[in-house]
Amino acid sequence: MAEATRYYEDVEEGDEAPASSHTLTRTDLVRYAGASGDYNPMHHDEVLATAAGQPSVFGHGMFSMGLLGTALTDYVGPGNLTHYKVRFSRQTWPGEELTTKIVVTGKRVEDGRNLVDLECSLANGDGEVKVVGEATAVLPSKS
């Protein structure tokens, strides 16, 4: 659930958004396949995935970006992102607990807009980073 509106004045460089954790299930992968239209069998067909040498099915990269996006919009508010970019570094596996990390790296006013820059990542319980990226959001001002 989204929190109450977060204002530009509420946010300072170095602030960290509340971490959110999600344990990846095969049902997540099937649901994401259906909702995205990405039916690459490596993400839902255990028989094909293991025959291809994978230990099991694995997560869509865009599921990871989506999960991290949910944490971002929980922090800055839906509709407020102006930029979001990630690099995919590792596969995700069912059973892994994926935890978001979002840190405010700066604040600036540009063209009259109050912008907040963030760095963001998603990692498993061992700290192995799955996706790492950056985002910018425009936040409302109290004044």
Place this chain on the structure above:
Amino acid sequence: MSDDELSKIIGKPMSKSRVVVERGPVANFATAVCDSNRVYRDPRAAAEAGLKAIPVPPTYPFVMQTWGEFAEEQPADKPTGNPMGEVIGPLMAKGGIILHGEQEFIYHRPVFVGDVLVGEGHVVDAYAKESKGKTMTFLVTETVWRDEATSEPVVTSRFNLIHRG
């Protein structure tokens, strides 16, 4: 494939697509990215959040064509040819794998349920690098989605694909 051969596809048009953003797919997509926020499901919640309509989750632009590209509404001037295929086809014929390396969205304004958007995609970069004895071929495409009514840009999507030989 040499950098000269690769650079030939830079700038080539790749796609043109008209999509309609609909409520049902947006709500289901929000569920699929573990987002329970009512703002993606109920126009009253969107209004309470100060939004003019239901917005879409940040990565929804990646799947808009799956849900909103209707055959009879497509532009007549879709590009012919497949510049990505020209590169990936010969590379895959020699083996290797395709990886989604990076993904970027630039939101010029929020995407809303009810939007009708026209996206035009181009190849914006293509180059190769040697890494640990393997050739990595990088292809970057950029799709700019514009509001059909105003032609204003709404969201730009940059897709970075890697072929690892």
